[in-house]
Amino acid sequence: MIELRGAPAAESLLQQARERLQNLPFVPHLHVVRLGEDPASVSYVRLKDRKAREIGLKSTVHVLPEESSQADLLVLIEHLNQDQDAHGILVQLPLPRHIDAQTVIxxxxxxxxxxxxxxxxxxxLxxxxxxxxxxxxxxxxxxCDHHQIQLSGKQVVIVGRSNIVGKPLAALMLSRDAxxxxxxxxxxxxxEVTRRADVLVAAVGRPGTITPEMVKPGAVVLDVGVNRLEGKLVGDVAPEVQEVAGALTPVPGGIGPMTVANLMLNTVLAAERQR
Amino acid sequence: MIELRGAPAAESLLQQARERLQNLPFVPHLHVVRLGEDPASVSYVRLKDRKAREIGLKSTVHVLPEESSQADLLVLIEHLNQDQDAHGILVQLPLPRHIDAQTVIxxxxxxxxxxxxxxxxxxxLxxxxxxxxxxxxxxxxxxCDHHQIQLSGKQVVIVGRSNIVGKPLAALMLSRDAxxxxxxxxxxxxxEVTRRADVLVAAVGRPGTITPEMVKPGAVVLDVGVNRLEGKLVGDVAPEVQEVAGALTPVPGGIGPMTVANLMLNTVLAAERQR
Structure with a gap:
């Protein structure tokens, strides 16, 4: 079984971001907004901030108290919308319950x-x-591109229909003729459905969702899950799937680094389009 | 085999539109814009205009010469955007080649x-x-609702990935837990893919795309195709599929009337939301 590590693929995304950066006459500036001190959010935001600086972007983290009103948050966003030195705006989710995420977005x-x-x-999209x-x-x-996984004409089965992963991934896979x-x-x-997949994507958020008998021998399995189980980070795919799959992304170290790397690329692309 | 006729289902959509109309303190006004004299467009626009008047909407058709510039068309749309007496705006597609449909939309x-x-x-969506x-x-x-076709948990296969039918229908079917x-x-x-379908949707635009051996016996087959073949209107589904399908929409008289009826409902909904 081939282990589909994210690091080298993420590095090539970051390299792409760095190269585009050099052609810009200014340094793009990413603004990340965080409300409160949820430990996972604190850690994700730190990761994004660090990675941005590492590749040569400007990065500012705005921390608001958890009890901030929605109005206060919207004022900050409107300000950043106007600010010529804000090229990327990201509000870390999830937001506290008294704030409507959709309105914010x-x-x-x-x-x-x-x-x-x-x-x-x-x-x-x-x-x-x-x-x-x-x-x-x-x-x-x-x-997939980095590891030369063919998508055109393949049966891709995505388990999970979230707005963040499942649904938009379907659009992208479709654009690649899967x-x-x-x-x-x-x-x-x-x-029965998952066993048809040449490429199986697990994006459910529950450990052990995909077990070996659900996987066609030799299939490519992409594990998007990030679950905390007994203090360890595990995906949605049971470890025994390794014995059936032809290729599998590890958790951690698979999809995770790709998300952050793509955020960096997005910030550069956003800056280019705002010129 | 059950014939899934559009007329009764369309009538219930129109009834819904009429009822909502009565609760509005004004009469919603649909504006349809047509460029040139393409016979199919002329006939579709006439149908929409007539149906709108029939259920008690105001309707205006704006006809521009085929050689109108994109700028002229955009000026008209901007005018209708501002016009408080324009609740629905529809630009009949396809547009002449010198006009970018996406910019217009x-x-x-x-x-x-x-x-x-x-x-x-x-x-x-x-x-x-x-x-x-x-x-x-x-x-x-x-x-589907009118004919009480269950969608939740069903395998729905949509053949065709257009922006107008295939892709948005996937979103709606997903929202119904298919x-x-x-x-x-x-x-x-x-x-092999179509034979898995409990509900098979053909939205390709080519006669005879779906043949009997592609259909699971007893499946519901929805034919969205509208093709002119030897002067006749035919769908994407071969006639022999009748002998395999459990239920099938006729062409004409199946999906067609639903489209126009839903346009009427949309005009009323748009007017409600603009109050």
Whole structure:
């Protein structure tokens, strides 16, 4: 079985970002907004901030108290929308319950929406127009490309229909001429569906969702899950799948690095388009 | 085999539109823009205009010469965007080659975009937010509902990945908890894929695309094709499929009426949201 490590593929995305950076007459500036001190959010935001600086971007993290009002958050976003020195705006999710994430996302200028979550970017993705792509799905595609996994004409089965991974990934896989199936919690005979996959994507958020008998021997398995289990980080794919799959992404170290790398590329692309 | 006729289902959509109309303190006004004299466009626009008047909407058709510039068309759209007495704006497609359809569609105020083609509406559809839905996919769903075709947990296979039918229909079928597969011209072993379908949708635009051996016995087959063949209107599904399918939409008289009926409902919904 081939282990599909993210690091080398992420590095080639970052290299692409660095090269484009050199052709810009200014340094793009990423602004990440975090509310409160949720440990996972703190750690993700730190990672993004560090990686941005590492490749030569400017990066600012705005930390608001957890009890900030939605109005306060929107004022900050409007300010960043206007700010010529803010090329990428990312509001770290999840947000506290008293804030409506959708309203927040829709307030971000779509040209600065480096998460690719704004309805206009989602619409353009499905229409095949130039858009800022959501980082995890775009990163998955880059990983496939790096490891020369053919997608055209392949049966791709995506388990999970989230707005962040499952659905946008379906659009991208379709744009690569894959035959795409989206399965989910209401899918009957899930293992029958997953066993058809040449490329199986697990994006559910539950450890052990994909077991060996659900995988066609030799299939490529992409594990998007990031779950904490007994203090360890595990994916959605049971470890025994290694014995059936032809190729598999590890967790951690598979899709994870792709997401962050694609955020860097998005920030550069956003800056280019704002010139 | 059950024939899934559109007329009764369309009538119930129109009834819904009429009822909502009565609760509005004004009469919604649909504006349809047509460029040139393409016979199919002339006939579609006439149909929409007539149906709108029939159910009690105001309707205006704006006819521009085929050689009109894109700028002229955009000026008209901007005018209609501002006009408080324009609740729905529809530009009949296809447009002459010298005009970029995407630019035209993006100029329409998304709140008045009764075709549901604006990126913002497409994005909201995929995000599960309130949006104006594209008329044919929404009409297909209404047809299924009228004929009490269960979608939840079913294998739905959509052949065709257009922005107008295949892709948005996938979003709607997913919202109904179907397991959705999108197949297309690059799909390998198409009949193997289509034979899995409990509900098979043909939206390709080529007569005879779906033949009996591609259909699971008893499956529901929805024929979205509208093709002219030897002076007759035929769908994408070969006539012999009648002997295998459990239920089938006729062409004409199946999906067609649903599209127009849903346009009427969209115009009323758009007017409600603009209050």
């Amino acid at each position: 829709e307030t971000i200028n779509p040209l600065k929406d480096v998460d690719g979550f704004h309805p206009e970017n989602v619409g353009k 499905w229409l095949g127009q130039e858009a800022l792509l959501p980082c995890t799905p775009a990163g998955i595609l880059a990983l 035959t795409v199936t989206i399965a989910h919690s209401r899918t009957l005979n899930l293992s | 993006e100029t329409i105020n998304p709140l008045k975009d009764v075709d549901g083609f604006h990126p913002e509406n497409v994005g909201k 995929w995000l599960g937010q309130e949006a104006l839905l594209p008329c044919t996919p929404a009409g297909i769903l209404a047809l 397991t959705v597969t999108i197949a297309h011209s690059r799909t390998l072993n198409l009949s």
